Each structure stands twice: as structure tokens, then as C-alpha cells.
Amino acid sequence: MPAKEPLHPQTRRHLVNSDRLRCSAIKEFALYGLTGAKVSNIVANAELTQPSFYRVWPSKEAAYHDIIENTAETWYSAAASMFHQDVAWTAENLLERIEYGINTLFTALTENMDLTTLVIRHQLNNPAERDTYLAIYDQGFDDLQQDGIIGQDIPSEVLAQAYLALTERFFVARLLNGQGSPLAVSREVAPLMVGILNSATSG
Structure with a gap:
């Protein structure tokens, strides 16, 4: 070479x-x-x-949007990585896969807390950008339902909303305040989400 x-x-x-x-x-x-x-x-x-x-950059505005957009793309990729890994999802490794996905996202979010503060503030004021996460999760959970990995009693859109709510809440309550590592917090959240996914499976 x-x-x-x-x-x-x-x-x-x-x-x-x-x-x-x-x-x-x-x-x-x-x-x-x-x-x-x-x-x-x-x-x-x-x-x-x-x-x-x-x-x-040609202007202050260009610098701001360049930083926001590049970071958001990194975060979206981290969010989607849970559904696009070489390891196949099964009913047996559900907890492991969810924990992996949450940890990947939390690791990206905590890499630079100044940057995270900036981008979160921007996204809170721009709901359409936050909707990208919902679209990623909705599609991912729908694929899992179509593959028979999780049940269909709860719509994939509702599962996406639950996943986003859990990850956001624990990020703010734990990681934004420096209480715990991404992996430790992921291990708190994953069982809660698996419980919801299991409830989507009929008797």
C-alpha cells in the first residue's frame, strides 16, 4: 500500500x-x-x-449553520445505527441491541457538551429537526415489527415517541448534569424500553 x-x-x-x-x-x-x-x-x-x-466561513450565520448541520447529521447517524448494524435483531438480543443504540447516541451527545448545549437549544426551537429522530425510530421499529421481532399491538409511531421521550428525559436528568456515563445511563433506559416493546407483543 x-x-x-x-x-x-x-x-x-x-x-x-x-x-x-x-x-x-x-x-x-x-x-x-x-x-x-x-x-x-x-x-x-x-x-x-x-x-x-x-x-x-463567509459569515457568522454560515458558521453557525455549518456547525449545527454537521452535528445534527452525526447525531442522526448515531440514532439510526441501532437499526443498521451487522448483528441481526432477535427476540433474545432485544435488550442488548436497545442498550447499544442508546449508548451510541448518548456517546455522540456527550462528546462536546458546549456543542450539545448549542445544538439542543437550536433543535428545541426547530421542531421539524427533532422530527427527524421520530422518523428514524418509527421506520426502525416498523421494520422490526414487519420482521416479527417485536409485536404490532403498539403502532411503531407510538414506540418511536416512547423511545424519544425516554432517551431525552434520561439525557437531561443524568448526562446533561454529568451524573453517570453514557453506558451506565443506557443500562437504565434500555430495560424500560424493552418492557414497552414486549408489551407490544400479544399474549
Whole structure:
């Protein structure tokens, strides 16, 4: 396998500066929101200049939406990963799969709490974006019902609402306050959700 060519120093410097600006922008937006954030603060905290900022984003608004959209896509992928792994779902591994899915999502959500605060605040004010999670869960539980893994007594849309409500509630009550690890909290939530899924199976 041929060795990768080293990055040009200018390219490497641009990547490093972009990362510093992104980290600084996340903190600024998390503290002050889009309206209150200032490009001057972002570049000062990154120890860079305003031209550096505008080489990455054309405006403050573009920076905000770029950060929000990229993070949301990562979270949506984490949410969907529960239903798209190589391990097949069975009635026997239901608890394991649910725990895996919750832990994957919680791990993504706790990677950068400034970023999480920013994106959650944005999504709470934009219900349509939160509906993406419901669509992912609705489709996933519907597929499980069609495959006979879980019963059909409870509509997949209701299961999706229950899953979203449980994961949101425990995230806010535990992880947002630093009480417990993603895995530990996942182990609290998973049995509750499995109980609901099992109740969807007729006698």
C-alpha cells in the first residue's frame, strides 16, 4: 500500500486553523447564541485573525449553520445505527441491541457538551429537526415489527415517541448534569424500553 503524501504546509495550517476556529465558535455560540455571538470574540479566543475566519466561513450565520448541520447529521447517524448494524435483531438480543443504540447516541451527545448545549437549544426551537429522530425510530421499529421481532399491538409511531421521550428525559436528568456515563445511563433506559416493546407483543 503506497504511503500517503504529506499535506502541504499551507493545507495543514488551514486545517489546524479551521479546527481552532470551530472550537472557538462552538463556545461562543453556546454562550451567546447566533444573535449575541461576535466574530471578533471567535477569532480572539482562537488566537487568529478575522481574515482566517472568513477563509473558513463567509459569515457568522454560515458558521453557525455549518456547525449545527454537521452535528445534527452525526447525531442522526448515531440514532439510526441501532437499526443498521451487522448483528441481526432477535427476540433474545432485544435488550442488548436497545442498550447499544442508546449508548451510541448518548456517546455522540456527550462528546462536546458546549456543542450539545448549542445544538439542543437550536433543535428545541426547530421542531421539524427533532422530527427527524421520530422518523428514524418509527421506520426502525416498523421494520422490526414487519420482521416479527417485536409485536404490532403498539403502532411503531407510538414506540418511536416512547423511545424519544425516554432517551431525552434520561439525557437531561443524568448526562446533561454529568451524573453517570453514557453506558451506565443506557443500562437504565434500555430495560424500560424493552418492557414497552414486549408489551407490544400479544399474549
